[in-house]
Amino acid sequence: MTSETSSSSLRPPLQASEVAIDDELPPLEIAIDRTFVIAAAIATRDYQDVHHDHEAAVKRGAPDIFLNILTTTGLVNRFVTDWAGPHARINKTAIRLGMPAHPGDTLTFTGTVTESADGVVTVSIDGTTARGSHASGSVTLSLSAVADSGDQR
Amino acid sequence: MSQDEHPGLTREQLDPFAGKSCGPSRQSRDPIAPSDIRSWIDAIGDTNPIYVDDDASMATGRSSVIAPPAMLQVWSMAGLGGTSKSTTQDPRKELFALLDDAGFTSVVATNCEQEYLGDAVPGDWITTSEVIESVSDVKDTGLGRGHFITTVMSFTASPDPLGDGELIGRQRWRLFRFAPKNRGSGGQAGGDSDRPPRPRPAINRDNAFFFEGTLAGELRIQKCDSCGTLRHPPSPACGACQSFDWSTVAMSGRGTIHSFVVNHHPQVPAFDYPLVVALVDLEEGVRFVAEMPDTDREDVAIGLPVEVRYRKQEDDLVMPHFVLAEGSSQ
Numbered sequence: 001m002t003s004e005t006s007s008s009s010l011r012p013p014l015q016a017s018e019v020a021i022d023d024e025l026p027p028l029e030i031a032i033d034r035t036f037v038i039a040a041a042i043a044t045r046d047y048q049d050v051h052h053d054h055e056a057a058v059k060r061g062a063p064d065i066f067l068n069i070l071t072t073t074g075l076v077n078r079f080v081t082d083w084a085g086p087h088a089r090i091n092k093t094a095i096r097l098g099m100p101a102h103p104g105d106t107l108t109f110t111g112t113v114t115e116s117a118d119g120v121v122t123v124s125i126d127g128t129t130a131r132g133s134h135a136s137g138s139v140t141l142s143l144s145a146v147a148d149s150g151d152q153r
Numbered sequence: 154m155s156q157d158e159h160p161g162l163t164r165e166q167l168d169p170f171a172g173k174s175c176g177p178s179r180q181s182r183d184p185i186a187p188s189d190i191r192s193w194i195d196a197i198g199d200t201n202p203i204y205v206d207d208d209a210s211m212a213t214g215r216s217s218v219i220a221p222p223a224m225l226q227v228w229s230m231a232g233l234g235g236t237s238k239s240t241t242q243d244p245r246k247e248l249f250a251l252l253d254d255a256g257f258t259s260v261v262a263t264n265c266e267q268e269y270l271g272d273a274v275p276g277d278w279i280t281t282s283e284v285i286e287s288v289s290d291v292k293d294t295g296l297g298r299g300h301f302i303t304t305v306m307s308f309t310a311s312p313d314p315l316g317d318g319e320l321i322g323r324q325r326w327r328l329f330r331f332a333p334k335n336r337g338s339g340g341q342a343g344g345d346s347d348r349p350p351r352p353r354p355a356i357n358r359d360n361a362f363f364f365e366g367t368l369a370g371e372l373r374i375q376k377c378d379s380c381g382t383l384r385h386p387p388s389p390a391c392g393a394c395q396s397f398d399w400s401t402v403a404m405s406g407r408g409t410i411h412s413f414v415v416n417h418h419p420q421v422p423a424f425d426y427p428l429v430v431a432l433v434d435l436e437e438g439v440r441f442v443a444e445m446p447d448t449d450r451e452d453v454a455i456g457l458p459v460e461v462r463y464r465k466q467e468d469d470l471v472m473p474h475f476v477l478a479e480g481s482s483q
Contacts, residue, residue: 045230146214
């Protein structure tokens with residue numbers, strides 16, 4: 001693939017010494033519009049009508065189309081690696097699903113470091129809109145992709 | 154809904170499903186392409202260079218670009234042209250049929266957990282298999298009564314479509330299959346003894362005339378004795394001339410929709426949703442808010458003529474609502 005970022009400009013890895021329990025991640029705000037909901041549904045190959053067809057969504061009792069779960073998972077991981085940088089490796093993402101997120105909603109992710117030991121960090125995350133909790137849960141990551149990874153290919 | 158109506162399935166019925174495979178494993182239709190990753194990062198807005206830039210990815214210690222971990226499930230999606238996910242061999246069909254018959258007809262996804270054990274890279278073929286991990290005993294939740302179903306998908310990646318893949322991740326997925334609360338028929342008073350009662354209005358000396366009117370089948374509105382202005386909701390003094398002297402007049406009950414909302418959330422158990430609530434210009438010139446519980450949201454529009462109807466809520470309480478006037482439905 002073509003080089004878009006010269007490796008010299010790559011963010012240095014986040015060091016375990018820079019991470020403390022109760023550290024807060026910079027919040028991520030997503031202003032959800034129709035294009036976003038639909039583009040993300042298609043990019044995740046999810047063609048359920050409630051994610052792109054307004055009339056179908058209303059017929060099923062929703063006020064409008066809404067984000068699919070694969071997109072929510074993608075946003076959670078993006079939120080965490082935006083903070084941890086490209087060296088980090090996500091090991092596990094576990095979310096509990098709440099209120100749907102619709103066009104017009106602003107989805108805000110906040111996160112707090114809950115565990116940090118030997119370069120492995122757990123972050124609790126919350127994604128909320130004015131409707132309430134959209135998704136909440138935790139992400140566990142290794143700060144370095146190489147250090148503990150036996151299966152690099 | 155009474156609990157007797159939905160006692161739930163027994164362990165004897167549920168246990169045979171635990172550990173069952175949801176049909177044969179399925180391979181992605183194509184190997185992972187850089188363009189798949191590009192579409193995803195464009196949509197998600199992820200600027201992590203390790204998904205698109207070999208040099209940057211290698212600088213982090215990886216061998217090449219990798220597919221975003223959160224795309225794990227994407228590789229298993231059939232897409233618009235793919236074959237349906239469920240096959241005749243899928244025991245979930247049998248389980249869902251059992252749950253349907255037991256009254257647990259609604260479904261909502263409650264949890265998604267992904268474990269990333271290895272990296273998928275462009276050129277990899279992804280093979281997915283899924284097993285039912287567990288089916289819970291019947292549980293009561295805010296949504297209603299039902300069973301939680303947990304499945305686990307396993308994903309392997311291989312550069313060779315015929316080769317044995319390496320396990321790159323698992324996804325644990327939990328669904329709640331339930332009998333929804335609050336879905337009575339119609340919502341008429343006394344019609345559904347299991348439903349909680351509707352909230353009662355606070356009746357006082359200022360507004361008692363209104364509820365005496367609805368008991369008599371009349372929509373009574375205050376009229377100022379000194380300037381003749383109609384006012385609603387009830388209040389002690391005239392907003393136009395400040396006079397405390399008033400009497401009431403019965404409205405025709407006809408008007409037009411000035412505006413309306415469709416309430417989806419929050420839901421109060423005594424009402425049916427989505428609930429249309431209309432702001433009506435009564436033909437006498439005063440505005441009045443009431444629900445339109447028997448009208449489909451699609452049929453409501455600003456400017457349509459409506460007529461008042463009355464519904465007995467309790468022995469001593471009758472509430473007004475609106476219906477579309479005869480011949481006005483679109």
